[in-house]
Amino acid sequence: MPDTTARAPALDETMLAMDVVDTIRHADRLVERELGGTDRQARLRERLREIYASQGIEVADHVLDQGIAALEEKRFAYTPKGEGWQRSLATAWATRARWGRLALAGIGLLVVGLGAYWFTVVAPRQREAAAIARELQQDLPRALRAEHDRVVAGTQEPGPRAEAARLLAEGEAAARAGSLADARARRQALADLTARLAAAYTVRIVNRPGEPSAVWRVPAANPRARNYYLVVEAVDRDGRPVQVPVTSEEDGRVARVSRWGQRVPEAEFERVRRDKLADGIIDQPVIGEKAAGTMDTRWTIQTSGGAILSW
Known part of the structure; x- marks a missing residue:
């Protein structure tokens, strides 16, 4: 039982x-x-x-x-089951009308944002990188070689030719190393050398009413001394001003100018001063000549080579 x-x-x-x-x-x-x-x-x-x-x-x-x-x-207590992937998937499908529009809008905004970023940031950077690479690999080497050849064709002086060879070698090495700034600097230096060799002008004393033809300065290092300068200008065969690189001996500043003060001995300074005081005209204003294919000016008077840019 x-x-x-x-x-x-x-x-x-x-x-x-x-x-x-x-x-x-x-x-x-x-x-x-x-x-x-x-x-x-x-x-x-x-x-x-x-x-x-x-x-x-x-x-x-x-x-x-x-x-x-x-x-x-806890026998009669209800414990909800955890939400598995199947429940989450079913919930998402049931509520698709609510979140679907928001999801589509979000995807659209994402696509627009990515497109804008590509066209405004990524693509320009890629074009810039490609242009730089092309310049380093093709354009700059050709330009360096062309400027070097112009220097060689424009002068027989060994100094400028040696300078051109040095600049070419340094520029090509910089291009191979990917140093764009250095390669461009060497190309510009070669172009400046070419232009300087091609320039032809005469140096004459400024002789116009109201403008000084000669000045003197007291050097800061020796207050008891005087430095004497002729105010000169560079002109081409038609009398037009020509800008040339001039270095100031007072502060080392380099500038391209058509007028500057050329340092001369006191005797030359006095000669020009007396000549102008006599009748207001300088009889021999031309004191130097720079021929094409040369680097330096050939002076017809004695000069130390020093210069000033202001007076």
């Missing part, structure tokens, strides 16, 4: 136990107060009996014990 004492609880007792659990769960203060001591189950059972008695319900002790045990074991 089966043991009747171990039979499953009746349905009404189970429902009553569930009600006990629900009563305890919704009475948070009761749980906190009654479950705090060592004899918590006995006190909780008594408190629950009072609650049900006030409602006219008589509950057996073993039903109360089942409810208390079920609460502690």
